[in-house]
Amino acid sequence: MNDSQSLPKGRIAQHISDLPKSGIRDFFELVLSMDDVMSLGVGEPDFATPWGIRETAISALEKGHTSYTSNLGLLSLREEICKYVEVEFGEEYNPEKECIITVGVSEALDLALRALINPGDEIIYHEPCYVSYGPVIKMAHGVPVPVITEESENFQLHPEKVRAAITDKTKAIVLNFPNNPTGANLTLEQKKELAAIAIEYNLIVLTDEIYAELTYDERSISIAALPGMRDRTLLLHGFSKAYAMTGFRVGFACGPADLVDAMMKIHQYTMLCAPINGQEAAIEALRNGRKDMELMKAEYYRRRNYIVNRFNQIGLKCRMPEGAFYAYPNIEASGLTSEEFAHKLLREEKVAVVPATAFCTNGHKHIRCSYATSMDTIQKALDGVERFMERRKAKN
């Protein structure tokens, strides 16, 4: 017999049992239990990793490259990354001590927060955001301080709101632009203003650049490359999205040597190293993967335009996101909350979308629709949304 009543109390660490159970889990389980769902709910590319990269990974396995690597990761990968970051993000890093390879951006973020936070330190981030930010801050014994980005402000992070959230406990700011789930991006001007605030209050900036390549308009340099920012910024990035390599689990952090070294201490005892096969695949992605990446991006671009234009035609207001692969329509016109909308749409039309409450506490007005799925699925799913909305309108 193993009923939970008889388990010793306090078995789970307090800060873990205090983490709210993600409300979205039930909805996800429901979607996963259904067959033939047309899903706009997927947060990863629908493309398999480009063949040239897979081929390199296969041949590395054939040659027996199945060992650990150095804790920091393969030096040749760190060298490729530092070259890439210099060209694409505008800042130079030393591959020997200012770059660490991690198991996805997920681990990089966790390491960075654990390396920085003393219990009670406050970390500012913006909501809506990727589901892990708040919990990871808490697991590192920090206090998450969300700043809300608004639709009326194009979901950009307004520097004045950040300033207002700063206290003497504030240690760092986490940024993610282009953003999951809104697709919004920051202007260079906004980055400069945020940088000025970070410098004024002596804050560290963690910038999650996982969607950087998937920027459809002009792309500006990273906040890490602005004057005065290099020594206070950790640039977190990885191969999951732009190179369609989610399952390879490779990410990295570039930053000042003392921060990278502190992250390394945790990484060496908890993870040891990122998987070698993924690291070798990542080298190939940087050396020869650009063309495939551009082709995937061109496809996302077409889908973005299609999905956003369709939502607006259907009467669900949707701004054109600058990056990532998510549309974030406002569903108020349906007269439903986002969770009701998602449940009903799933039941009535077998179309899966993610209610924005997954990404922020006040996400009742929006849904996240991923266009990392085939144009055919997007078209059929939007036809479903259209029928659904026509029935709603007829009712109201």
Add this chain to the structure above:
Amino acid sequence: MTKESKELILSTIQKNARINLSDLAIQLNLPEAEVEAFITKCEKDKTIQGYYTLIKPEALEGRSVRALISVSVQPENETGFDHIARKLSKFTEVTDVQLMSGNYDLLLTVVGASLHEVADFIATKLAPMNGISHHSTHFMLKKYKEAGFQLEDKDDYERLSVTP
């Protein structure tokens, strides 16, 4: 219209010539009338050379056998390879003609209903033609990829249908 938009229109319809105009316009976020005008212009100036549908060879009885034929020719004084290449391309049996670098000069694709029909074409039309010094025929057994389309992709791996 920007150069990028023009290239996007062409690369999109190269992959799917049947996409309807309004879908194409909304996918590229361009006014439908402009897209239409550009396509019409490309059709006129032969930037768009034609529209073609990939069909399983077996589905069309008269065209189920294909051969690639490499041909060596003696170039003529005035016209080089062009004259003979143009002559070859006039045969309905010949679907592709290209001038190549390397050990031979022209590469043809010839289609027919049967091995016999294709062989007959070679024996009666191609081989006797003036100016052809050598040819070599390769019958196609199976096609795996054509014009960027994987013809027999059986990978039905599926991702989780919802992830954060």
